[in-house]
Amino acid sequence: MDQETDRHPRGTPALAAKAWDKGLPDSRGHFGPFGGRFVPETLIPALDELSAAYAEARRDPEFISTYESLLREYVGRPTPLTLAANLSARFGFNIYLKREDLCHTGAHKINNALGQALLAKRLGKRRVIAETGAGQHGVATATAAALLGLACDIFMGEEDMARQRLNVFRMELLGARVIPVTSGTRTLKDATNEAIREWVTTVRDTHYVIGSVVGPDPYPRLVRDFQSVIGREAREQILRLTGRLPDVCLACVGGGSNSMGLFYPFLDDEEVRLIGVEAAGKGIHTGEHAASLTAGRPGVLHGAYSYLLQTEEGQVVPAYSISAGLDYPGVGPEHAYLRETGRAEYVAVTDDEAVAAVELLCRTEGILPALESAHALAYLPHLQLPAGGIVVVSLSGRGDKDVEILQRYLAGRDRVQATGEPGRNKA
Amino acid sequence: MSRVASLFAMLGSRGEKALIGYLTVGDPDRDESLARCREVLRAGADALELGVPYSDPLADGPVIQAAGQRALAAGFRLEWLWSTVETLRSEFPGVPLAVMTYVNPVLQFGLDRFVQRARDNGADALILPDLPPEESTPVRSLCQAAGLDLIPFVAPTTPLERMQAILPGHTGFVYCVSVTGVTGTRIDGGGEGKTEIEIARLLCTARATSGLPACLGFGIATPGDVRRLAGEADGVIVGSALVRARTRPELARRVADLKAATLPVRAEGRADGMVK
Numbered sequence: 001m002d003q004e005t006d007r008h009p010r011g012t013p014a015l016a017a018k019a020w021d022k023g024l025p026d027s028r029g030h031f032g033p034f035g036g037r038f039v040p041e042t043l044i045p046a047l048d049e050l051s052a053a054y055a056e057a058r059r060d061p062e063f064i065s066t067y068e069s070l071l072r073e074y075v076g077r078p079t080p081l082t083l084a085a086n087l088s089a090r091f092g093f094n095i096y097l098k099r100e101d102l103c104h105t106g107a108h109k110i111n112n113a114l115g116q117a118l119l120a121k122r123l124g125k126r127r128v129i130a131e132t133g134a135g136q137h138g139v140a141t142a143t144a145a146a147l148l149g150l151a152c153d154i155f156m157g158e159e160d161m162a163r164q165r166l167n168v169f170r171m172e173l174l175g176a177r178v179i180p181v182t183s184g185t186r187t188l189k190d191a192t193n194e195a196i197r198e199w200v201t202t203v204r205d206t207h208y209v210i211g212s213v214v215g216p217d218p219y220p221r222l223v224r225d226f227q228s229v230i231g232r233e234a235r236e237q238i239l240r241l242t243g244r245l246p247d248v249c250l251a252c253v254g255g256g257s258n259s260m261g262l263f264y265p266f267l268d269d270e271e272v273r274l275i276g277v278e279a280a281g282k283g284i285h286t287g288e289h290a291a292s293l294t295a296g297r298p299g300v301l302h303g304a305y306s307y308l309l310q311t312e313e314g315q316v317v318p319a320y321s322i323s324a325g326l327d328y329p330g331v332g333p334e335h336a337y338l339r340e341t342g343r344a345e346y347v348a349v350t351d352d353e354a355v356a357a358v359e360l361l362c363r364t365e366g367i368l369p370a371l372e373s374a375h376a377l378a379y380l381p382h383l384q385l386p387a388g389g390i391v392v393v394s395l396s397g398r399g400d401k402d403v404e405i406l407q408r409y410l411a412g413r414d415r416v417q418a419t420g421e422p423g424r425n426k427a
Numbered sequence: 428m429s430r431v432a433s434l435f436a437m438l439g440s441r442g443e444k445a446l447i448g449y450l451t452v453g454d455p456d457r458d459e460s461l462a463r464c465r466e467v468l469r470a471g472a473d474a475l476e477l478g479v480p481y482s483d484p485l486a487d488g489p490v491i492q493a494a495g496q497r498a499l500a501a502g503f504r505l506e507w508l509w510s511t512v513e514t515l516r517s518e519f520p521g522v523p524l525a526v527m528t529y530v531n532p533v534l535q536f537g538l539d540r541f542v543q544r545a546r547d548n549g550a551d552a553l554i555l556p557d558l559p560p561e562e563s564t565p566v567r568s569l570c571q572a573a574g575l576d577l578i579p580f581v582a583p584t585t586p587l588e589r590m591q592a593i594l595p596g597h598t599g600f601v602y603c604v605s606v607t608g609v610t611g612t613r614i615d616g617g618g619e620g621k622t623e624i625e626i627a628r629l630l631c632t633a634r635a636t637s638g639l640p641a642c643l644g645f646g647i648a649t650p651g652d653v654r655r656l657a658g659e660a661d662g663v664i665v666g667s668a669l670v671r672a673r674t675r676p677e678l679a680r681r682v683a684d685l686k687a688a689t690l691p692v693r694a695e696g697r698a699d700g701m702v703k
Contacts, residue, residue, distance in 0.1 A: 028561060036561070036562050037559060037561060037562065038530055038558060038559075038562060039485065039557055040485060040486045040556050040557060040580070040582070040604075041556075041559055041580040041581060041582045041584075041585060041604065042582035042583070042584050042604060042608075043584075044559050044561075044585075044589075045582075045584045045589065183489075183492060184482065184483070189483070190483075193483055193484075193485060196485050197485065197486075197488075197609050200485075200486070200608060201607055201609065201612065202607075203607055204584075204607065297535075299531045299535060300529075300530050300531040300534060301531070302483075302485075303557070310531070310535065312535065313504065313535060314531040314532035314533075314534065314535030315481065315482040316482040316531075
């Protein structure tokens with residue numbers, strides 16, 4: 001762990017190594033100092049109701065078997081754990097990809113959307129709403145709503161709608177209404193604000209399907225639990241395939257749902273390093289990034305106390321990343337807690353590094369990863385592992401949605417190279 | 428007795444409701460914002476809520492969101508809030524002043540420092556819409572020590588048992604949210620009087636449970652709203668309708684009209700059919 005300390009200057013363990021506690025959050029939704037409920041009074045009773053329904057559902061064998069059979073028969077789980085042989089040869093250690101890109105709808109988001117849509121039915125709600133950035137969570141929620149017969153409205157920033165036109169069309173095909181958000185930054189942050197405002201207004205008949213391990217309690221634990229199927233499967237698979245636990249688990253972190261899903265079942269395996277990779281955008285020093293754990297400070301955003309990008313006076317600063325799914329100025333409170341306790345490490349890679357990782361995985365393994373997932377892959381060159389070392393990388397989604405962005409980006413990069421202008425920071 | 432408590436005692440004895448105005452500090456700029464605050468108080472508002480502009484105002488509708496954006500674009504800094512409070516305190520010594528802010532700017536300034544500064548500059552109360560009682564213990568003890576009222580909220584969704592659990596021990600008044608919604612939401616009674624009855628019940632329960640005056644806010648825009656919805660209220664809070672006023676004379680007129688609606692109903696008022 002020491003060799004990485006210089007890569008995350010703010011990530012030094014603040015507490016003793018064993019101070020983290022898997023039994024969290026506590027009864028008030030706190031992970032150490034993080035988490036909680038910082039929302040208007042109108043929503044508190046709904047959060048209480050959701051907590052109670054979730055507590056019951058977790059104990060109800062019928063709920064669990066319905067959820068599990070949907071994961072199996074509808075989502076296509078378990079997803080494979082693929083040994084990336086060519087990539088492994090290149091880096092000199094063994095790289096296993098947890099193939100969430102092969103889930104129905106193309107990303108891990110469906111694991112959570114189905115779980116929450118089932119809860120919504122249980123609560124007697126007739127409608128679900130959701131925020132979306134890249135559109136993957138919106139598509140997943142629209143899919144779950146179509147399957148379970150719920151009305152569905154998706155809040156999406158105007159700018160993201162332009163960046164991810166294909167997903168907007170997919171959501172509409174699935175029968176959802178996509179509501180453009182024109183306030184603030186017109187991206188995921190403000191789509192989330194708008195979804196919360198809508199929920200405040202329609203809380204009696206509507207369930208809000210939050211897409212990441214963010215928001216007020218019980219959302220961070222709810223989403224973590226629904227996503228932890230990723231880590232449970234991966235742990236079982238790697239033991240079966242290699243007979244031992246991995247040295248490292250690697251996943252990208254925006255809000256942090258796929259990483260928390262991968263990390264959670266490994267928390268007690270203290271020999272396994274957990275590394276979350278944030279989006280450094282154009283570079284941390286430029287200020288244009290989305291690395292809230294690497295470069296932010298604790299504060300309140302979207303109902304929870306965690307790390308966020310903010311001014312000295314506590315105004316939230318817009319995030320930037322080439323990846324719409326990581327373009328978020330906050331992060332889940334449990335990640336903040338894992339960072340503070342030193343149980344997980346957090347690092348950041350740039351747009352350039354992420355795009356190079358997309359190209360690398362395409363050419364070596366024939367897999368087009370989402371730009372989000374490419375951030376995790378982009379950290380591989382920084383890892384120092386002995387031969388025979390094992391890394392599990394969460395390949396959280398497929399990259400079809402990103403081809404237009406990649407096209408534009410690569411065209412721009414080639415132009416810069418052709419004219420010999422400086423500025424490209426090749427990984 | 429605190430300024431807030433004295434105000435309600437005085438108004439109560441006259442059968443009057445408090446008109447609490449809300450403005451966003453720094454909207455549209457530092458000087459004009461202060462001028463508008465003065466205007467609201469001169470035109471007859473009994474108290475003023477000073478809103479801190481915030482990048483992510485979850486409880487606010489489009490009007491107050493836009494006001495916050497204008498203030499931030501004009502370069503708002505917390506220093507503007509402190510100087511506004513200080514100036515208004517010296518010009519309107521008896522009038523209750525409340526600071527309304529989302530919790531993050533308070534946390535970044537430092538809870539302790541924020542409460543001290545608010546008190547030193549002459550504020551009477553703190554209103555934190557995204558700080559429910561479950562998370563407010565540290566702020567509450569700081570406010571108590573400093574003699575500031577931390578204003579509790581209740582909403583139409585708050586069950587009776589929860590009110591009984593969260594309200595006791597607070598001071599100032601109870602902020603009763605009239606609708607499930609954000610600020611500036613239009614309250615449509617549907618003509619059946621159901622909304623009116625629900626609001627009256629909320630106000631009465633909040634007052635009985637807390638032993639404090641109950642004030643109604645969110646969606647109260649016109650004198651008609653005050654008469655129709657706030658019959659049981661000890662005060663009304665009007666924000667979006669004031670923020671929307673384009674000029675200072677228009678602002679003053681709105682405040683005066685709203686204030687008139689908080690006065691006790693005269694016998695001839697009934698005869699005129701002004702009140703159901």
